[in-house]
Amino acid sequence: MADNYLGKKMEDLESGRLAKGRKAGLKTKSAAGAKAAGKAKNSLDNLLLKNRSCRGYDSSYKVTLKELEQIIDVNRLIPSSRNQQVLRFKPLIGEQAAEFTKYIKLGGALPELNLPFPGTEPNAYIIICSIAKPNRWTDVDLGISAQSMLLKAVDMGLNGICIGAFNKERATEIVNNSQKQGQKPKKEASAQSGYASAEALDGYEPLMVLAIGKSIEKFQLLPIDESENHNYFRENNIHYIPKVKKLIIE
Ligand SMILES: Cc1cc2nc3c(=O)[nH]c(=O)nc-3n(C[C@H](O)[C@H](O)[C@H](O)COP(=O)(O)O)c2cc1C
Secondary structure: OOOOHHHHHHHHHHHOOOOOOOOOOEEOOOOHHHHHOOOOOOOHHHHHHHOOEOOOEOOOOOOOHHHHHHHHHHHHOOOOHHHOOOEEEEEEEHHHHHHHHHHEOOOOOOHHHOOOOOOOOOOEEEEEEEEEOOOHHHHHHHHHHHHHHHHHHHHOOOEEEEEOOEOHHHHHHHHHHOOOOOOOOOHHHHHHOOOOHHHEEEEEEEEEEEEEEOEOOEEEEEEEOOOOOOOOEEEOOEEEEEEEOOOOOO
16 A cells, blocks of 8 residues: 555556546646645645656746756755765856757657757756766766756746756857856866865766756656556647556565
C-alpha cells in the first residue's frame, strides 16, 4: 500500500477507480488532483505533479530577469557536495534568449513534431555552469539544483524543462564572453577557494540549460509497468508521460 499522495493516486489509477483504460493517466494541468486529496495548492506533491517538462510556452508572457533571479536564488538553500557550491547561473531573457532557442533541442523522442512549435518557443533560459571540472558529484549537485529551480518556477506559476541537448560551444561563448572583465573565475583563484587545483577551471563550463515560461501544454502521467515503453508521446494535443509504478525493491 502506498503511504504517499502520488503513490495512492497511481494505485487508484491502476485499480481503475479514477478512470478506465491506458490513457486515463493523472492530469497535471490543474490543481484538481491536489484538491481531491485535500492538499494545499502548493503542497510538494502538487508542485511535483505540475512540474512537467514543458516544450510549448505562452509567447505573450515575458519572463523577467527578476523572476529568473528568484528561481536562481533557491541555490542558496540546497545541499551541495562537500558544500563546494561550484554551480553558477547565467539568466537569458529577451533577444539573447530568442537567439539561443536555435541552439537547443526539444522533444528528441518526437522528432516529427519539430518542437517547439513556432510561436511557442521559450523566452527565458538559465544556463547552469560549473566553475570546477565536472565530476560525479558536480552532476549530483546539478540534478538537485535543476529540480529545485524547476519546483520554484512551478511555485511561481511558471513551468520549465531541463535541456541536456544544447549547443555547448555556443553556451560556453555566452557565459564566458558576457562576463565583465575580472569577474570570470580564474584557475588559480578557484584553486585557492577550496577544491583541488586539478578541478579548477578557467571560466565557466555549461552543464545544462533550463527553459522557463508559462506553459500552454496539457500533460497526463501514465502509470506503466517497467516492461512497457517509457517514451513520452502525444495524442489529441495531450502530452502523455509514462511513469513506472513499482519502484520499491522487495
Ligand atoms: C538531465 C535531463 C536532460 C533532459 N534533456 C532534455 C532535452 O534536451 N530536451 C527535451 O526535450 N527534454 C529533455 N529532458 C526532459 C525529459 O525528456 C523529461 O524529464 C521526461 O520526458 C519526463 O517528463 P517529465 O519531466 O514531465 O516527467 C531532460 C530531462 C533531464 C532530467
